[in-house]
Amino acid sequence: xxxxxxxxxxxxxxxxxxxxxxxxxxxxxxxxxxxxxxxxxxxxxxxxxxxxxxxxxxxxxxxxxxxxxxxxxxxxxxxxxxxxxxxxxxxxxxxxxxxxxxxxxxxxxxxxxxxxxxxxxxxxxxxxxxxxxxxxxxxxxxxxxxxxxxxxxxxxxxxxxxxxxxxxxxxxxxxxxxxxxxxxxxxxxxxxxxxxxxxxxxxxxxxxxxx
Ligand SMILES: [Zn+2]
Ligand SMILES: [Zn+2]
Numbered sequence: 001x002x003x004x005x006x007x008x009x010x011x012x013x014x015x016x017x018x019x020x021x022x023x024x025x026x027x028x029x030x031x032x033x034x035x036x037x038x039x040x041x042x043x044x045x046x047x048x049x050x051x052x053x054x055x056x057x058x059x060x061x062x063x064x065x066x067x068x069x070x071x072x073x074x075x076x077x078x079x080x081x082x083x084x085x086x087x088x089x090x091x092x093x094x095x096x097x098x099x100x101x102x103x104x105x106x107x108x109x110x111x112x113x114x115x116x117x118x119x120x121x122x123x124x125x126x127x128x129x130x131x132x133x134x135x136x137x138x139x140x141x142x143x144x145x146x147x148x149x150x151x152x153x154x155x156x157x158x159x160x161x162x163x164x165x166x167x168x169x170x171x172x173x174x175x176x177x178x179x180x181x182x183x184x185x186x187x188x189x190x191x192x193x194x195x196x197x198x199x200x201x202x203x204x205x206x207x208x209x210x211x
Contacts, residue, residue, distance in 0.1 A: 001201060004186050005034030005070060005092065006123065006150065006176025011054045012037035012074075013044035014180045018057055021185060026067045028186040032206075034092055034176070036072035041084050042098065045076075048087045055088060070207060074123055079105055081112025083119065091207040092174070094150065096123035103131040107138055114141045120210060121174050124152040125162060139165045147171075148205040151191040154178035160194075167198040172205035 008014030009021055016024070018035060025033040035058060038045035046054065051073065058071040070091040075083050077095045086093060095113050097106060106129040113119060122142065126133045139162070142149065149158065149166045151173055158166075166173065175191045177184050195204075 001032070001204065002030050002186070003032035003034075003175050003204070004030055004177045004179070004188050005032060005072070005174040006036045006074075006094065006152065007033065007179040007185050008037055009035050009054070011046045011050055012042065016182045016185075018054065018061065020182060022061050022065055022067060022069060024182050024185045026065060030067050030186050032068045032070065033185075034070040034072045034174070036074050036092065036094055036176075039073050039075045039084055039086075041076040041078070042074075051088045055090070075117070075119070077109055077113040077117065079109055081109040081116070083113050083117035086118065091210075093118065093120045094123040095119040095121070097128060100128045100130065103129045103133045106133045107135040110138055111141055114138070114145050114147050119147050121148040121150050121205065123150045123176070124155040124178065125149065125158040127152075127155045127157055134159060134161050136165060139169055139171065142166070142171050143169045146209075148174055150174045150176050151194050152176050152178055153188045153191040154184075156190055160198075163194060163198045167203070170203070172203045172209060173199050174205045
């Protein structure tokens with residue numbers, strides 16, 4: 001299955017409109033497209049009223065297009081593990097750290113976010129950490145709280161070790177290009193390779209699994 005579940009539109013820091021993202025995804029043969037914009041905590045994040053408008057448009061485009069479009073948000077996990085409360089409905093909620101810190105700070109922030117943040121997926125786990133972020137306890141918490149792992153092609157994360165542990169525990173995965181422009185939509189070669197290496201295709205996360 002050819003999917004890209006993490007692209008940004010011009011509602012946050014992407015350069016492309018919703019419509020052009022969707023048309024491009026269709027022309028590239030994608031079956032699922034996740035339009036994921038940053039939440040308010042992020043410097044380029046969308047405000048809730050814009051998120052609402054964006055979600056309505058996505059709903060409308062879903063009816064007139066073959067590609068299945070997911071309306072998503074990427075919430076910032078702050079360094080203490082805090083995550084903003086979500087004020088709209090989304091098909092997919094990613095949580096991600098976007099600031100530099102040590103591996104230890106990183107892992108402890110993500111743990112709190114998994115417990116308290118109501119997240120569906122952890123995005124690009126390990127990005128911006130100054131050292132190793134492998135932590136078995138995180139994967140166990142993901143299992144316990146039903147949080148999936150993103151395989152992110154842009155940042156080429158998480159590590160093999162982390163992915164292997166996720167697969168061993170039966171944690172679902174998503175695939176993302178993290179595209180911020182049209183030309184990168186569907187550039188998920190690295191992620192697909194890792195998915196094939198570690199997971200069964202049935203472990204692909206889709207919103208039906210949402211609790
Ligand atoms: Zn991100
Ligand atoms: Zn992103």
